[in-house]
Amino acid sequence: MDSNGDGIGDINGIVQKLDYIKNLGIDVIWLCPIYKSPNDDNGYDISDYRQIMDEFGTIEDFDLMLKEIHKRGMKLLMDLVVNHTSDEHQWFIESRKSKDNIYRDYYIWKEAKDGHEPNNWGASFGGSTWEFDEETQMYYLHCFSKKQPDLNWENPNVRKEVQAIVKWWLDKGIDGFRMDVINMISKNQEFPNGPKPEGKLYGDLSPNVMNGPRIHEYLKELNKNVLSHYDVMTVGETPNVTPEIAEQYVGENREELNMVFQFELMDIDRDFEHLTKKPLDLVDLKKTFTKWQKGLESKGWNSLYWNNHDQPRVVSRFGNDKEYWEKSAKMLATCLHMQQGTPYIYQGEEIGMTNVKFDNLNDYRDISVFNGYKDEVLIKKMKHEDYMEYIYNFSRDNARTPMQWNGENEAGFTTGTPWINVNPNYKSINVENQIEDDNSILNYYKKLIQIRKENDIVVYGNYDLLLEDHQEIYAYTRTLEDKKLIVICNFTKNESVFDFPENINHLKFKTLISNYNREYKSEKQLKLRPYECIVLIN
Known part of the structure; x- marks a missing residue:
């Protein structure tokens, strides 16, 4: 929300919307970086870790926001970006x-x-x-933009500086950090070439910069010297991890981090070699979720998310953002929120915001869109329209168009000209349209959040997959002592049939939530409508 008409969301704009966030049922707010920055990569290029970016406000505005967040019983998670700084630092x-x-x-x-x-x-x-x-x-x-030089964590002075920054913010009263690409801070000191797939211009850096030789030493040191002295929450962004590697970051006795974000699911429909979108393989998606649900069960805590500032909108990606927009948005929310872990809701996800298709390349703002255009179209001669199709599906700007508050000018986000264009569908998809509508996606999210808070089984229950090879239905159980939940989701626009497994007594269940408002009547077989989901509890 932009409070001063300059077209850029700001801290005072967040303060204006805190009641809305509280009303949704949110406990913790995670802010992308708001530090001083030339903004080459949307604030992930920091020039001063103890100052606020001019466009967002002042440190006094920040103090007020923190006070107002705490006043409402919510917590604040800041983004810690210490793999690199800005070249203007x-x-x-x-x-x-x-x-x-x-x-x-x-x-x-x-x-x-x-x-x-x-x-x-x-x-x-x-x-x-x-x-x-x-x-x-x-x-x-620079593992990212040339204006984002990587810090040398081998230097103990760098680590001391980072610890001092972390302490400074924690002393201000914030409640924790989401740590940007934190598993990249330790590099292979021999700096060897990376594997280079045929047809690629460059080698893959990831084997030599992710989960590096000293990563756990650095995180333990940060925890021991600073984090462990405060009651805070930490989540690490960790690309290229398996559940086994993740456990080393979040295991109960590791004394490193509380949670990780991993990205295995985010590459599931993406053909990196040809820069195209693959059809969703539901069996693959279930396998990936299940691997993480079982892999960290009773060992470490999971993060659950479909969306963030770097990913396309889930209803456009795995749902159906036209004919079954509302039903598929609710189904996807249910599938995620009933799993074990902490769900993250990215702004606008709760009203079913969709991907955007700008006709003109210059309407995009993401640095990786333009760098990719140079590599793929200008050097490797990919067709312009094929590249545009790729960014329609996967550009990070899909997640960055302004929040759609109402159907007025610029979706009520600003009285000025927004820094990036508003998605043209804002007149139909916005908060104002949904807030009073009991059947809206927004109110459905509220119900899901409430269910998590009222039912220990959703938080602590063990997860088990049903119908492993089914191409259309994702179904799983959650079990806590003698309580059981059954979550059934149809991921297609086809009608599909769910048969109760023999070992579960279908007569004992009732509906907990359903996106078609369906009352379960003890049927042994459920005919599911397009994108239908239902959660049953005994």
Whole structure:
């Protein structure tokens, strides 16, 4: 929400909407970075960790927001971005001045190798991870944009600086951190080439920068020196982890993090080689969810999410955002919220916001869209319209169009011109349309959240998959002592049939929630309508 008409959401805008968030049933608010930043990558390029970005407000505005959040019994999670800084951070300004500057070793500098980059790594936003710096005639490493140089965590002074920043915010009274790409802070110090798939311009950096040799040492040190002295929540963004690796981060006795975000599900419908969308393989999706549900069961805590600031909108992705928009949005919400772990609801998900299709490439704002265009269209000659189709499906800007508050100008987000265009469907999809409608997606989310708070089985129950190979239905049970939940979701626009397993007595169940308002009448066989879901409890 933009409070001052400059087209950019801000801290005071959040304060105006705290009652709405509280009313939804939210306990914790996670903010993407709001620190001082040149904004090359939407604030994930930080130039000062103790200041607020000008467009978002002041540190006084922040203090007021924190007070208002706490007043309503909610908590605040800040985004901690310490794999890299902005190239406009004072440390980097000093670091690039000379080879013997005291900040030189705060970043990763390498000599050219045979007149080329130090290795073949490709950056996550396109191009090489290495940028040549004229001043000292050396390359610095950036796993993301060239304006995001990676910090050198091998340097104990860097770790002390990070600990001081974390302490500074915790002393302010915040309630924890979501830690951006935190499993990338320890690199393989030999910096070898990465595997290079045929047809790719660069090698894959991930085997040498993710879950690196000293990662657990660094996190234990941060926990021991700072985090363990406060009552806080930590969630690590950790690409390329398995449940076994995740357990090393979140295991009860590991003393590192409370939760991780993993991304296995986020690549399930994505063909990276041809930059196309694959049809959803439901068996694969169930297998992935189940692997994580069972893999961390009674060992560590899960994060549950469909959406975030880097992912397309789930109703457009795995649902049906046209004919069955409302039903599929509710079904997807149910499927996720009935699992074990902490659900994260990304802004607008609770009203079924959809992907956007801008006709013009220049209407997009995401740096990775433009870097990708250079690599794929200008260098590798992919067709412009094929690339546009790819970003319609997967651009991060799908998640970043302004929140749709009402059907008025710019969806009620701003009185000015928004920093990125509003999704044209805001007149039909908005909060105002849904808030009084008992059958709305918004009110359905409220019910789901309430169910989690009132039923221990949803929080603590063991998860077991049913119908493992079914192509259309995702069904699972949750069991806690003698209580049982059965969650049944039809992921298609076809009618589908669910047969009760022989070992479960179907006569003992009643409806807990259903997106078709269906009352269960002890049928042994359920005919499911398109995108129908129902949760039964004994």
